[in-house]
Amino acid sequence: MRQAGRYLPGYRAIRSQMDFRTLCKTPELAAKVSIQPVDILGVDAAVIFSDILVLLEAMGLAVDFETGDGPRIQKPIRSLNDIKTLHPPDVGKNLCYTGDAIRLTVKALSDRNIPVIGFAGAPFTLACYAIDGKTSRDFNKTKRFMYENPGAFVQLLHRLADGIADHLQTQIEAGAAAVQLFDTWGGILSRETYRAFALPALQRVIQPLKVLRSPIILYLNGSAPHLETMAETGADVLSVDWRLPLSQVRQRVGKKVVLQGNLDPCALYAPPAAIARATRAMLMDHPGKGLIANLGHGMLPDIPVAHVQAFVKAVKAF
Amino acid sequence: MRQAGRYLPGYRAIRSQMDFRTLCKTPELAAKVSIQPVDILGVDAAVIFSDILVLLEAMGLAVDFETGDGPRIQKPIRSLNDIKTLHPPDVGKNLCYTGDAIRLTVKALSDRNIPVIGFAGAPFTLACYAIDGKTSRDFNKTKRFMYENPGAFVQLLHRLADGIADHLQTQIEAGAAAVQLFDTWGGILSRETYRAFALPALQRVIQPLKVLRSPIILYLNGSAPHLETMAETGADVLSVDWRLPLSQVRQRVGKKVVLQGNLDPCALYAPPAAIARATRAMLMDHPGKGLIANLGHGMLPDIPVAHVQAFVKAVKAF
Numbered sequence: 001m002r003q004a005g006r007y008l009p010g011y012r013a014i015r016s017q018m019d020f021r022t023l024c025k026t027p028e029l030a031a032k033v034s035i036q037p038v039d040i041l042g043v044d045a046a047v048i049f050s051d052i053l054v055l056l057e058a059m060g061l062a063v064d065f066e067t068g069d070g071p072r073i074q075k076p077i078r079s080l081n082d083i084k085t086l087h088p089p090d091v092g093k094n095l096c097y098t099g100d101a102i103r104l105t106v107k108a109l110s111d112r113n114i115p116v117i118g119f120a121g122a123p124f125t126l127a128c129y130a131i132d133g134k135t136s137r138d139f140n141k142t143k144r145f146m147y148e149n150p151g152a153f154v155q156l157l158h159r160l161a162d163g164i165a166d167h168l169q170t171q172i173e174a175g176a177a178a179v180q181l182f183d184t185w186g187g188i189l190s191r192e193t194y195r196a197f198a199l200p201a202l203q204r205v206i207q208p209l210k211v212l213r214s215p216i217i218l219y220l221n222g223s224a225p226h227l228e229t230m231a232e233t234g235a236d237v238l239s240v241d242w243r244l245p246l247s248q249v250r251q252r253v254g255k256k257v258v259l260q261g262n263l264d265p266c267a268l269y270a271p272p273a274a275i276a277r278a279t280r281a282m283l284m285d286h287p288g289k290g291l292i293a294n295l296g297h298g299m300l301p302d303i304p305v306a307h308v309q310a311f312v313k314a315v316k317a318f
Numbered sequence: 319m320r321q322a323g324r325y326l327p328g329y330r331a332i333r334s335q336m337d338f339r340t341l342c343k344t345p346e347l348a349a350k351v352s353i354q355p356v357d358i359l360g361v362d363a364a365v366i367f368s369d370i371l372v373l374l375e376a377m378g379l380a381v382d383f384e385t386g387d388g389p390r391i392q393k394p395i396r397s398l399n400d401i402k403t404l405h406p407p408d409v410g411k412n413l414c415y416t417g418d419a420i421r422l423t424v425k426a427l428s429d430r431n432i433p434v435i436g437f438a439g440a441p442f443t444l445a446c447y448a449i450d451g452k453t454s455r456d457f458n459k460t461k462r463f464m465y466e467n468p469g470a471f472v473q474l475l476h477r478l479a480d481g482i483a484d485h486l487q488t489q490i491e492a493g494a495a496a497v498q499l500f501d502t503w504g505g506i507l508s509r510e511t512y513r514a515f516a517l518p519a520l521q522r523v524i525q526p527l528k529v530l531r532s533p534i535i536l537y538l539n540g541s542a543p544h545l546e547t548m549a550e551t552g553a554d555v556l557s558v559d560w561r562l563p564l565s566q567v568r569q570r571v572g573k574k575v576v577l578q579g580n581l582d583p584c585a586l587y588a589p590p591a592a593i594a595r596a597t598r599a600m601l602m603d604h605p606g607k608g609l610i611a612n613l614g615h616g617m618l619p620d621i622p623v624a625h626v627q628a629f630v631k632a633v634k635a636f
Contacts (some may be wrong), residue, residue, distance in 0.1 A: 007442075054325045100521065135455075137453075137455045138584075140584055143584035143587070144584055144586075145581070147584055147585055147592070148587055148588060148589075187540075189561070190560045190561050190562070190563075190565060191561060191562055193582075220590055222505075222540065224542035224543040224561075225542040225561040243505075243507070243509060243540075243542075243543040244507045244508070244543050245508075245510065247510060248509075262409060264455075264461070264508055266458055266462060266464075266465055267465055269461070269462040269465045269466050270465040271466075274465070300458060
């Protein structure tokens with residue numbers, strides 16, 4: 001998961017010397033913290049250090065990263081006119097640092113055969129931030145906008161989808177071996193509204209990227225109502241939350257996709273022996289190949305490093 | 319849903335004159351605001367005005383209702399010792415106002431043949447408040463406690479279950495035609511942990527109440543992973559969120575239970591004509607009898623009254 005490095009002491013030491021945006025936009029440092037989890041935890045891939053909101057900023061929405069309770073959009077979207085002010089990101093210019101960080105990370109890891117994974121927010125999830133302006137439990141402002149102005153909402157999703165596709169293409173061309181799309185808040189939609197709004201926007205992102213032949217991973221928190229829909233997006237890997245056993249997920253999505261997941265991040269609060277048991281149980285529940293062992297959501301900041309190591313060790317031992 | 323009255327101007331007028339606790343604990347006034355939605359919206363039942371946290375207070379956890387951002391437990395549970403300080407509620411004394419309010423409401427509605435519905439929080443959801451101390455998106459403190467101290471967590475659930483059963487029995491004996499159990503946060507659990515922790519505690523509440531022959535409604539937000547488990551609790555009615563179409567819910571829970579739900583509360587932001595269309599689509603999607611038309615979660619405070627009326631009207635017309 002993308003937050004992998006943020007709870008490591010080495011990451012915190014660097015962050016204590018600069019703000020979040022500076023770290024994101026300084027490729028040498030972003031590369032450095034991207035590599036920390038590989039060194040310390042022994043994971044099989046590095047996820048590039050970045051944030052899904054840098055794209056909104058590059059499309060014209062100013063973001064406050066240092067509020068103390070998560071980033072905030074300074075002027076959230078309120079109307080079709082606001083949507084029209086969003087411009088395509090200039091990936092070679094105001095987003096060039098992501099590609100640069102990926103190039104540096106790929107280079108630093110090349111002799112170890114460790115792939116680097118890029119990412120972006122999915123259209124619906126970025127729309128949630130663009131409209132609600134900050135994280136929320138229910139993103140009711142976004143849903144209100146969707147129900148009141150479905151046509152304008154679709155336009156927003158399309159604009160975001162095109163920016164996301166640009167950003168991911170840059171990351172793949174910079175050397176990302178795979179890219180993840182985080183539809184973190186897709187779980188607040190009904191099956192029907194997810195299919196009507198989020199699915200076509202995801203397809204608009206994913207289809208043009210297919211020719212680049214870099215696997216695309218789609219994560220959705222609250223995936224249970226949406227598994228079949230996720231399988232229709234064209235994503236190569238479906239990354240699911242912890243709520244359903246993998247055997248049931250596999251049954252519903254078929255054999256064509258790889259799965260990623262799905263230990264409950266909170267399960268890492270348990271003692272290491274219990275973590276190892278839970279990890280083995282998860283792995284044994286998935287029939288055959290086609291699983292990337294992972295958590296079902298982002299790492300929590302107060303998990304002891306030794307507990308994460310117990311998880312990685314249990315996966316490798318299996 | 320229980321919040322039915324809280325967004326009505328008549329409710330707000332009364333609340334502006336007193337704090338939440340006073341209103342909860344003054345049976346005449348609680349009865350008055352319980353009847354408002356029946357008069358103004360034309361709904362078929364009155365849900366008694368109360369709060370799921372009054373039971374925690376009656377069991378020994380002081381609650382702050384007037385914080386501005388939702389109630390807070392003054393000293394949240396941190397250990398097995400804290401759990402041992404919880405005592406059974408004295409339903410005839412420190413919870414008597416719920417029964418009194420129900421008696422008054424039943425009496426006031428008796429000539430209109432309108433039933434009164436009582437309610438309580440489900441054990442897991444009350445445990446979330448008892449441990450996290452306030453509302454949260456993920457209730458990570460609660461899940462941490464569950465993973466670190468599963469034995470103590472079960473003890474907490476059992477103690478809460480017994481208190482809940484007492485409270486619901488009082489409400490049924492006072493004249494509640496049905497009672498609802500709100501497992502509002504059950505959706506943060508995995509299927510496996512819901513079955514291991516929440517299910518036995520729910521059965522412990524529901525089984526002893528069966529002899530009273532008052533239907534028991536179980537609500538769970540994020541019900542998609544847990545539908546089959548909900549059907550094993552013994553509840554007569556399963557109240558589900560908006561995420562899955564009712565036809566799919568029915569397929570998974572069988573024909574023995576009644577369903578309740580499941581329009582997305584945010585769908586009431588749409589114009590009245592769209593609300594009527596969405597309501598008809600929902601009703602047509604449920605095959606045959608055995609559905610209580612409702613929302614899939616609580617009413618949002620800023621929904622125009624005319625929009626709620628459009629929903630009720632569409633249901634009655636159908």
